[in-house]
Amino acid sequence: MKDIGINLVNMRGQGYDGARAMSGKFNGCAAKVRELYPEVIYVHCANHNLNLAITHACKISSIRNCIGTIKEVVNLFRLSNKAGLVLKDKIKAS
Numbered sequence: 001m002k003d004i005g006i007n008l009v010n011m012r013g014q015g016y017d018g019a020r021a022m023s024g025k026f027n028g029c030a031a032k033v034r035e036l037y038p039e040v041i042y043v044h045c046a047n048h049n050l051n052l053a054i055t056h057a058c059k060i061s062s063i064r065n066c067i068g069t070i071k072e073v074v075n076l077f078r079l080s081n082k083a084g085l086v087l088k089d090k091i092k093a094s
Contacts, residue, residue, distance in 0.1 A: 008037055015045040 001008060014030055016022035022029045023042060030042040057063045077084045 013041050015043045017048040018044050
């Protein structure tokens with residue numbers, strides 16, 4: 001990173017996708033950075049974890065169908081001003 005002008009002095013944390021090349025305990029990028037800057041912590045990227053969980057969940061047909069239905073409902077309220085107003089009225093009334 002120094003070769004491309006990234007100053008690591010102010011680095012406080014590092015987050016990667018969990019692949020060994022990046023997060024490996026001994027030879028990964030996280031380990032190499034930790035050798036130079038021991039105070040820098042490594043965290044498995046939360047967004048990547050979420051993506052992995054959603055990808056795995058979508059392999060289950062009932063979950064995939066549920067997500068599809070939710071998308072259709074969201075699009076209905078997004079594209080129809082009348083439907084959006086009815087929803088707001090129902091929410092206020094409850």
